[in-house]
Amino acid sequence: MDLKDVSAVVTGGAGGFGQATVRRLVAEGAKVVIADLADDRGKALADELHGSAVFVPTDVMDEDSVAAAVTAAGELGPLRAAVIVHGGPAAGARVLNRQGERYPLATFRRTVDIFLSGTFNVLSQTAEAMAKTEPTASGQRGVIITTASIAGFEGQPGQSDYSAAKGGVIGLNLTAARDLAPLGIRVMSIAPGVFLTPAYRMSPEQAQERFGPMVPNPKRMGDPDEYARLALAIAGNDYLNGEVIRIDGALRFAGR
Template sequence: MDMAGQAVIVTGGGSGLGAATAMRLAADGARVAVVDVNREAAAAVANRIGGLALTGDVADEAAMTAALAEARAAHGPLRVLVNCAGVASGRRVVGRDGPMPLAEFERVVRVNLIGTFNMMRLAAAEMGTAEPLADGERGVIVSTASVAAFDGQIGQAAYSASKGGVAALTLPVARELAQHGIRVVTIAPGLFMTPMVAALSDDVKASLAAAIPFPRRLGAAEEYAALVAHIVVNRYLNGEVIRLDAALRMAPK
């Protein structure tokens, strides 16, 4: 799909991978709506790219229905959805204080998996009514899993489960939406220089980078955004989970 003039929504667009993606797609000519739970962060990115800032929880049906309607009124029919909204959790199933609180597991799954599915279904319903483009394409949905979906570490039970669900959604949803001309692709990033990682000490960041085969460094958010941009323009990419990890395979802990 040629991005020029197309309507895009990026969730989690106020920082990290989402912000880099919003900036890249806007630079490619897209009309971008930035969705984030942090109103100020969404507005900062939207103002920088001349886009639209929207606030809300991606797992909230009413809030996201309203957000899509506002984006449609401003930018026209949705063509591309990029799911970057997510939360992390680091807690053992059974720790020194006893079993992991169920509410924490539910929170991670709600945002990362249910939020992704909620946006998928709402976006697909809108994309399916749009006029077809080249090859009959009507839209593209790009979601964000993680290498933790495949080699999660001790303490990542909730996070790995949520991201494994995102990866598992990819093929069945791609198969279902194929009849509507909508492609579905997921990226599974490795260790990236996100705001959460940037806050760590230099020693910790160096230790993380040392585990990466090549290039031996943390990924840049712009590299994730570049892959999103390629997925959008390459119409033969569909139903796939792409690891973007410099050959990283995480150790048990």
């Protein structure tokens, strides 16, 4: 997939993975919609990229909001790429706490809505827009990259909602790829390990000291640009389809 003179949507485009991916897409010649709720960061990034990107306030759980981002992308050029990398609040608690009280269903449902239902909302709407574009000479119309997590494979205590949501993203991947194959639209998923993003809510030094040593090699947390480079490699290779790629330095979590 040649990204020059086409458009792309990046949900969570003002965040750690998202910002890095937006910059990489722009460097490849794409026009990018930064779809996020972080107004200040989103506008600042769009300004920095001098017309190669626009910021569109986007709530991934709202169909009209996502539709506005997709429409904006179509105005920039044929939509050929979507990277779904938005974050969200991570409450995190065990199914039962030490007092034997259960984790609230409403909290569980919100996490699943953000990370799984929100992913499907963006995936389905960007696929619908891509399906209306003219195919390339090789019959391709676009690529959609979702973001799973190694927690979707190896959930840790207190991650029931997040692991369930990311496991759902993993399960969605192959089915969506097969559904969209007749239209020339590929679907891939990236499952990151521990990456140095604002989601950890601590200083980079503290995060590296705590999480870096658990990674086999390289013995550090991942850099968001490493995620972005993988996303670009996926976009550029038309034979990558229906697969989940772990990017985690060989990290495997054991239950505890």
